Amino acid sequence: MKESDSLNIRRNTMVIISLILIAGLLGYTVYQNVILPRNASPEIGKAAPDFELNGLDNTVYTLDSRDNKLLIINFWATWCRPCRNEMPELIQLYEEYNDELEIFAINATTLDTVYNVESFVEEFELPFPVLLDELEEEKEGFLGMLQSVLGDENGNESIALSTYDINAFPTTFVIDYEGVIRQIYIGEISSEMMKNQLEPKIVELINEKK
Secondary structure (H helix, E strand, C coil), rough: CCHHHHHHHHHHHHHHHHHHHHHHHHHHHHHHHHHHCCCCCCCCEEEECCCCECCCCCCCCEHHHHHCCEEEEECCCCHHHHHHHHHHHHHHHHHHHHHEEEEEEECCCHHHHHHHHHHHHHHHHCCCCECCCEEECCCCCCHHHHHHHCCCCCCEEEHHHHHHCCCCCCCCEEEECCCEEEEECCCCHHHHHHHHHHHHHHHHHHHHHH
16 A cells, blocks of 8 residues: 555544544534523522422322422432421421422432332322423434433433422422522421521411411
């Protein structure tokens, strides 16, 4: 083989590799900005993002399913020890104020299993709705093709976790009658926090309505 031919082969190989890298970068950009669009992180004083999730009871829940009550949204998982620790506190709060308060326990189902969720609900005898946060529906057409190539394990996100920008479990949102976020708790709500922070906040919001 002539030296010139060898140089041409190497040059063509570099061109092909460069084109592959460019295509990969373009694909990643589309994936991050189109397939997985990011919403602004929820903030205190801002409207709570809506969602549509299936409940363990086969009911479809949205933000409006709270029936004009105060709403606590608790993001949790069965393997999360702090989630287990705080659940009795949430149950007690719900039983005390359920005339004015709804609680949606949103399970990170993409990181959990329905079987474990059912066992958890039975163990704690949860009296409020348990919602299953599963993967978003597949995109159609070209975007669907990209999504199928990239695969769920590479970032296809669950609905509510991505909408509420959840990075830790448990995370709890307090939402008022108007659908506005009034408090956010990241991490376990201890008995002391329940007594000195969360319960007084619920009482305060109920009194505001009056």
